[in-house]
Amino acid sequence: AQSVTQLDSQVPVFEEAPVELRCNYSSSVSVYLFWYVQYPNQGLQLLLKYLSGSTLVKGINGFEAEFNKSQTSFHLRKPSVHISDTAEYFCAVTVMFRGSNYKLTFGKGTLLTVNP
């Protein structure tokens, strides 16, 4: 079975500073990787995904993530954050094989708080 570890439960940063949210995964088979964002009292919105190809993936709102197979990591980064980026961020994996149910396994989340 696969698992996801988000190493930081809370990350406070100042506006316009860079940020990195860390994610490590464990799986015995190949995976697809995702980052979702959740604003208060809302559902989850997909930020970006890694399926194959270039290990650096770019998403919405200026976010990007890098897949590192040797370190089993998929860290999320943004070079300059805004107040509006304050939200909970979830890393998720699903396994890739023929007939997969593609259910998502999520980490516990990282609360990003951007302060003025």
Add this chain to the structure above:
Amino acid sequence: DTGVSQDPRHKITKRGQNVTFRCDPISEHNRLYWYRQTLGQGPEFLTYFQNEAQLEKSRLLSDRFSAERPKGSFSTLEIQRTEQGDSAMYLCASSLVYTGLAAYEQYFGPGTRLTVT
């Protein structure tokens, strides 16, 4: 708007009562998932449907829980004899998966927040 919708958005019920939630997926999507999210945790998989067939249920889904997707469109999740431990956000997601190509992206609804008193 053609996104995933869920109803109700909030439900407060007394312990022992039954509750039912509804999810309307994106119209052309053939897969529908239910997840549960408790405070401070990420969503956890409960069950999923391919069209009208329920193909997998998590061990989290006790006998008090039942889900249906009668015509392969909307889905309902019923909880019988609710317990305080059922208090959570229930999220629905949909995706399009077909032979030879899978759309790995799941689109989530806004969720139904259940409070059992």
